[in-house]
Amino acid sequence: AQSVAQPEDQVNVAEGNPLTVKCTYSVSGNPYLFWYVQYPNRGLQFLLKYITGDNLVKGSYGFEAEFNKSQTSFHLKKPSALVSDSALYFCAVRDIGGTGKLIFGQGTTLQVKP
């Protein structure tokens, strides 16, 4: 069965420092991977997705994610964190069976301190 794990409940970084939010996956076949962000009291917003091609995917708000097949990881990165990046981040993988619905991780809270 497809699954995705976010090993950190919370990540703390200082403003201006690079940030990484980790995600590992388990799928049979080629994975379709996604990152969504949830700001306080808001619905989720799409950041980026990997389906095929370049292992480095660029997305919204300066975020990017690196697909690593050998490590089965899809970590979210940003070179310089902003306080406004503080939010809850979800990694998701496409379920290859049936409808292809997304299976979401449990979420990682990113806290960027001034």
Added chain:
Amino acid sequence: EAQVTQNPRYLITVTGKKLTVTCSQNMNHEYMSWYRQDPGLGLRQIYYSMNVEVTDKGDVPEGYKVSRKEKRNFPLILESPSPNQTSLYFCASSLYSFDNEQFFGPGTRLTVL
């Protein structure tokens, strides 16, 4: 403005009292879903719809019903709510599949006493 709207945003109710949470999108999207968000569990899909009159169960459908009579609307019905349905609920829509960017509503926080 392209958006998904949900109503109500907050609801406190009592066990057994039927309720409906409405969801509407103005983007002519085919796919719509309902999710519940619980701490430590991420988002879990309750029901989804791939088009008008086409609905199916997600991962946690027990205690919920849905309908899709019009393309833009996808209401979530709790016929007899129970305290374990206390959660944050999100409606989402996407154009042709779940691979496409999903647009989420603002959420409905439901408390069942």
